[in-house]
Amino acid sequence: MATTVKHEIGSWDTFHNNGPFPTKVLYETLLEAKGNMPSITDRYNDAAAEIQRLIQLALSNREGFRAYGSAWSMSHIAHQKDNMHFNTAMNLKRTIDVDELHPNATYVRENLFFFECGNIIKEINQFLFDNGKSLKTTGASNGQTIAGCVSTGVHGSALDVGSVQDSVVGINLIIGAGIDDIVYLERHTRPALNDVFASRIKARIIRNDDLFKAALVSLGSFGFIHGITVEAENRFLLNRYVKRISKDKALQLAQTLAFEDADFVVEGETDAGGKPLRPYHYKIFINPYVNDTEYVVEAMYKKPYRSGYPDPVPRIKTAIYRDLILLFTSIAERFRNSIPSLIRLLQTSVLPPVDLQVTGTIGEIFWDAGYQGPAYACAVGVDSRDSPKALELLANLAKNEGPIPGLYAMRFVRQSDATLAFTRFPVTCMLEIDGLIWNPQRDNIISLPQFCTRIIEVLQANNIPFTIHWGKNADWSFPGLIEHMYGANAQQWKECRSALLKEETAALFSNRFLQDTGLSEYIVNAPLALAASVV
Amino acid sequence: MESPAISNKKVIHPFVVTILLSLLLSSCYSVRLMNKNGIPEPDPLNTSEDFYRGKRVHVLDTVITLKPVEGEFYLIERCASGGFYSFEYKVTFGGVLLNVITFGKKRQVKIKYVCLKQSD
Structure with missing residues (x-):
């Protein structure tokens, strides 16, 4: 039997110290030992039964219940005041059997994998590599759980690929404590797995595009995400370059993404005719306080996998143009305890020398990122065509109403079809601001909540459509924010959730974050067809 | 008026203290070995x-006493996953001194390690 340890913790915090938040209980479920229960499916179902027991307990106590993994989100999205469930030890993983593929599936069976919620990206990278495969994209590092990535919309800067959730083809949810409360969701227009698979995990299948798209970026609120079916691809290599290019050229590329027609040429990354190749990944690093004529850009080009390339990890380990917070802390190292000195440094410094070229798999390039100290991150999504204007506005905000201790970056992500994906533009530019948490009274500067509010006000005042990364710092209580960002999609999401969940379980899987955003609203008369299979 | 002897003491003491501190500090260091592809065993309470944030840490802090004819020793630890994620040993001035004055028969052990996360 899977076992659960109960910790009465009193308070809980994120990995980056964005709390603390008052919390009664933290549960940690451990799988039955492999030697006692050799079948992966048996252990998976055994864990599901244990989760249902915990859900029943919370329901009986009229309390909330929320799963989390690596606690990397900086917003309060993962927090629940009553019961939090640490699911990282629930990390079963398996390939798909021949008899489990749907007859109408358009997927290659060998590319499909089923992961339990607590698998972190690094172990998925390793497992897929051992099967000759790779994730299509990840975030800038590898420590998030797959359930956390998908439900909050974690992305990289793969401009023609999308976010992590865009590789998901099936979701197994536990939506209550009853026998019918284990469901497996798929798109009805693109089924992947059949009833044999569903019966093995004791789930009832719901094939419905709208429900699937709503549950994809679920904010942890459509039930306990127990397992996820992911479409991988053949493993590949990335050639990574970090270059200084003119600010004008960097922003023109951000706006057009027309790499093939630009004069941004990386030696060796051209076609037979000498035209530049389109990168897999494009990212810009910006110090908003310095009017630099050059920006630092990171570009990666996708190549077929080959063995025998030099181990990239020693170089990646010391590279600073990776995660934005890593770059910031490497610059800020000497002034961690003096924010005014740090800001003076930012106001007079250009960005450090660029990293060396390196080649590696997605798991090697987007390698470990350790704890960097108490940190914040704001990230807004705008249409890539609006990105230079949005950057100018938000850089001016930092200069005129700040300063704040932070650096900026721009990443580019293809559109997602998830109902509440913040990557909702044809190509979304994620404009990021990362830095160290400061004390506004002591340092006599604008507070982070005030700065977050001003980000929304400035973008609204300038009529730039935008979204905000679910896992990052923002003024989540800003009136009408969700409707402004998502329009009718917000209502669609609430209706799908209300159709799938009973009112009491909708309350169970809610939290303060959902209340702040207004997404906890239960639509009593939501059409039940929204949670039924479309034949 | 201070005597010359006392004045000399005032000049010498900080110098000696600095040298001693430098020796002590430079003889206290740690080395961490990490598994490139490993995933650490998590600990939500850390x-x-x-x-080590979020990782389950095991600490060994002891002094090993070797028998007169014993030249080497093993500490046997168990990770349920079967492997180590990271391993850090610390050398201190006191530990080195202890080893020297006991002719290598007493060895201070200060080790922190993290196991690999269990996986199929």
Whole structure:
């Protein structure tokens, strides 16, 4: 039997110290030992039964219940005041059997994998590599759980690929404590797995595009995400370059993404005719306080996998143009305890020398990122065509109403079809601001909540459509924010959730974050067809 | 008026202290070995503000006494996953001194390790 340890913790915090938040209980479920229960499916179902027991307990106590993994989100999205469930030890993983593929599936069976919620990206990278495969994209590092990535919309800067959730083809949810409360969701227009698979995990299948798209970026609120079916691809290599290019050229590329027609040429990354190749990944690093004529850009080009390339990890380990917070802390190292000195440094410094070229798999390039100290991150999504204007506005905000201790970056992500994906533009530019948490009274500067509010006000005042990364710092209580960002999609999401969940379980899987955003609203008369299979 | 002897003491003491401190500090260091592809065993209750945040840490802090004819020793530890994620040993001035004055028969052991996360 899977076992659960109960910790009465009193308070809980994120990995980056964005709390603390008052919390009664933290549960940690451990799988039955492999030697006692050799079948992966048996252990998976055994864990599901244990989760249902915990859900029943919370329901009986009229309390909330929320799963989390690596606690990397900086917003309060993962927090629940009553019961939090640490699911990282629930990390079963398996390939798909021949008899489990749907007859109408358009997927290659060998590319499909089923992961339990607590698998972190690094172990998925390793497992897929051992099967000759790779994730299509990840975030800038590898420590998030797959359930956390998908439900909050974690992305990289793969401009023609999308976010992590865009590789998901099936979701197994536990939506209550009853026998019918284990469901497996798929798109009805693109089924992947059949009833044999569903019966093995004791789930009832719901094939419905709208429900699937709503549950994809679920904010942890459509039930306990127990397992996820992911479409991988053949493993590949990335050639990574970090270059200084003119600010004008960097922003023109951000706006057009027309790499093939630009004069941004990386030696060796051209076609037979000498035209530049389109990168897999494009990212810009910006110090908003310095009017630099050059920006630092990171570009990666996708190549077929080959063995025998030099181990990239020693170089990646010391590279600073990776995660934005890593770059910031490497610059800020000497002034961690003096924010005014740090800001003076930012106001007079250009960005450090660029990293060396390196080649590696997605798991090697987007390698470990350790704890960097108490940190914040704001990230807004705008249409890539609006990105230079949005950057100018938000850089001016930092200069005129700040300063704040932070650096900026721009990443580019293809559109997602998830109902509440913040990557909702044809190509979304994620404009990021990362830095160290400061004390506004002591340092006599604008507070982070005030700065977050001003980000929304400035973008609204300038009529730039935008979204905000679910896992990052923002003024989540800003009136009408969700409707402004998502329009009718917000209502669609609430209706799908209300159709799938009973009112009491909708309350169970809610939290303060959902209340702040207004997404906890239960639509009593939501059409039940929204949670039924479309034949 | 201070005597010359006392004045000399005032000049010498800080210098000696600095040298001693430098020796002590330089003879206290740690080395960490890490598994490139490993995934650490998680610990949601570990809120330390360093490399070990969120990881389940095991600590060995003891002094090993060797028998007169014993030249080497093993510490046997068990990770349920079968492997180590990271391993850090610390050398201190006191530990080195202890080893020297006991002719290598007493060895101070200060080790922190993290196991690999269990996986199929």
